[in-house]
Amino acid sequence: MLQVSIYRYNPETDSEPYMQDLEVDTGGKDLMVLDVLELIKAQDSTVAFRRSCREGVCGSDGLNMNGKNGLACISPLSETVKNNKLIVRPLPGLPVVRDLVVDMSLFYQQYEKIEPYLQNDTPAPAIERLQSPQEREKLDGLYECILCACCSSSCPSFWWNPDRFIGPAGLLQAYRFLADSRDTATEERLAKLDDPFSVFRCHGIQNCVAVCPKGLNPTRAIGHIRNMLLQRAT
């Protein structure tokens, strides 16, 4: 029997959050954490969590499992559980809506701020804007982000200033458009990032790199943005 401790909070009935302890029969299999949550849900249908694709593609089930953020659907128990105990909490730093479901508004607001779409004011060509294979390669390690918020919600700088620090996820996407050869708004994009908070609250702690379930490296992207700002100023 697997010992599970799960964060519960229903704002309509609970005065404060609490940890609920349960036992789950995993049948001795190395299940994913999401499977365990589904087993719990079969016992107690009031447990709330988000999920959709169950294969690490949609980014809905970002959770804090035994102290580390990740996607429940691709986190095997063998890599998560310590001493037969699984502790599941919502992503840290974001307001809890209910149980494991968090309010991601601040996270999305930061994403919106970086204008995550291609901007090009030159006349559109007949078919499409072409890129050389080398130019396309620059977007590798950037475009794969699924906006699960595992990184930003593990970043202390984002905890303290979620309204002013863009956070690792947003900055990775900011760089994705700064690095795109088809985008012509580089100057405007950089000008909006050159305040003391948006980029420069990153202190290089690299929590974001440690948790990204897609193996992306926001810290490196932030370094690139910093260099672009530096070059722009000199």
Next chain:
Amino acid sequence: MVTAVTNFGRSGLYDWLMQRVTGVVLLCYFGFIGAVLVTHPDISYSEWRSTFEPTWVRIFSVAALLSLAVHAWIGLWSVLTDYVTPRMLGDKANLLRGLATLACAITLFTYLVWGIQIIWGS
């Protein structure tokens, strides 16, 4: 909202650069002081004093002192805007942070003037 009015420079980049540059100056200075202590293990007070006599050492010392003040200012401002904010402490936080920032400014300025006086005084 945390406002940026009290930050030292005009941009985040400028602050970040200053933090790096002043860091390097401080590193060099403490390297120098360390070297003096290592090469003179039994340094006497008069020897120690005379180390600071040459004009270049005085200039170096003032540069280090200035760097320290700037470095501390940017660092403390960052810490205060991380932790002493309405998000962390509620409504009174902005007033509190203003006072704390002022206290930091006065302290750093005092140490700066006092330090220069010590370095350039006979």
